[in-house]
Amino acid sequence: xxxxxxxxxxxxxxxxxxxxxxxxxxVSQPALSQxxxxxxxxxxxxxxxxxxKRAVLTEAGTALIEPARAAVRGLETARASVDAVQELRTGRxxxxxxxxxxxxxxxxxxxxxxxxxxxVQVCVRAxxxxxxxxxxxxxxxxxxxxxxxxxxxxEKEVVSHPVGAQGLALLTPxxxxxPPGRPVAREELSGQRLITVxxxxxxxxxxxxxxxxxxxxxxxxxxxxxxxxxxxxxxxxGLAVVTDSWRAxxxxxxxxxxxxxxxxxxxxxxISRRGQLSPAARAFLDCALAEQKPSG
Numbered sequence: 579x580x581x582x583x584x585x586x587x588x589x590x591x592x593x594x595x596x597x598x599x600x601x602x603x604x605v606s607q608p609a610l611s612q613x614x615x616x617x618x619x620x621x622x623x624x625x626x627x628x629x630x631k632r633a634v635l636t637e638a639g640t641a642l643i644e645p646a647r648a649a650v651r652g653l654e655t656a657r658a659s660v661d662a663v664q665e666l667r668t669g670r671x672x673x674x675x676x677x678x679x680x681x682x683x684x685x686x687x688x689x690x691x692x693x694x695x696x697x698v699q700v701c702v703r704a705x706x707x708x709x710x711x712x713x714x715x716x717x718x719x720x721x722x723x724x725x726x727x728x729x730x731x732x733e734k735e736v737v738s739h740p741v742g743a744q745g746l747a748l749l750t751p752x753x754x755x756x757p758p759g760r761p762v763a764r765e766e767l768s769g770q771r772l773i774t775v776x777x778x779x780x781x782x783x784x785x786x787x788x789x790x791x792x793x794x795x796x797x798x799x800x801x802x803x804x805x806x807x808x809x810x811x812x813x814x815x816g817l818a819v820v821t822d823s824w825r826a827x828x829x830x831x832x833x834x835x836x837x838x839x840x841x842x843x844x845x846x847x848x849i850s851r852r853g854q855l856s857p858a859a860r861a862f863l864d865c866a867l868a869e870q871k872p873s874g
Contacts, residue, residue, distance in 0.1 A: 579621070590633055623636070623638035651721065676707070680704075691866070727845055737851070741866060744844045747837060755817075771797075772818065773798055773817065780821065848866055
């Protein structure tokens with residue numbers, strides 16, 4: 579068994595099949611298949627059920643994912659440690675982030691880090707809920723993660739670093755039902771058409787709590803694609819509850835952004851896996867946390 583075999587195996591898992599994995603790896607599909615077959619012979623177990631063009635993980639394949647990621651990440655950390663001698667001139671850092679904190683504060687974090695280490699490639703991987711972020715960091719899909727939560731930051735499976743707080747806001751079209759500059763009370767959303775996002779997020783929890791508290795509204799649309807929220811609002815489909823990180827982008831696009839009252843406080847956490855971090859991850863953490871310290 580070697581690292582190349584494990585990388586090929588994980589590529590099939592991450593890209594959903596042999597053809598897409600081969601394309602992502604810039605290798606031929608037969609070469610990829612032969613490498614995986616060699617890995618299966620070494621392990622004495624099939625890792626995938628081949629069903630037509632689909633590749634479905636076997637029980638053995640599922641069990642291999644986490645140790646394979648740990649092995650690949652360990653090698654990358656070792657290589658990056660050598661690169662650190664050259665002041666992080668090259669390398670790669672994978673960060674799992676929820677959509678809203680990926681707008682801010684991640685944009686500012688990446689900007690500051692890249693200005694110091696322009697040779698390090700930052701790859702942001704999509705995660706939709708706090709648990710998604712935790713799972714991706716724990717299993718090695720991302721070395722760092724960025725999430726928001728109305729509750730305490732996670733402590734059991736990962737290491738959490740507080741990096742601020744955000745509130746929620748209401749996106750409306752410029753000719754929306756509420757006057758600018760005034761907070762919108764919960765009960766004022768009664769009778770409105772709302773665009774919701776998937777469960778497990780603070781914005782969805784706020785909307786669900788509205789209904790439980792007796793505020794009646796119509797769900798005009800539900801989307802997992804957070805980038806579609808702003809176009810849907812501007813098109814007049816409905817109003818949307820989002821985190822305050824969207825404010826600047828939404829206002830530049832022409833939407834109206836209103837405060838909600840009362841407004842829950844969402845904690846923002848930059849999380850890391852337990853154990854040794856790569857020099858790139860450590861440098862990113864140090865850079866991000868330095869921005870949280872009061873100056874002077």
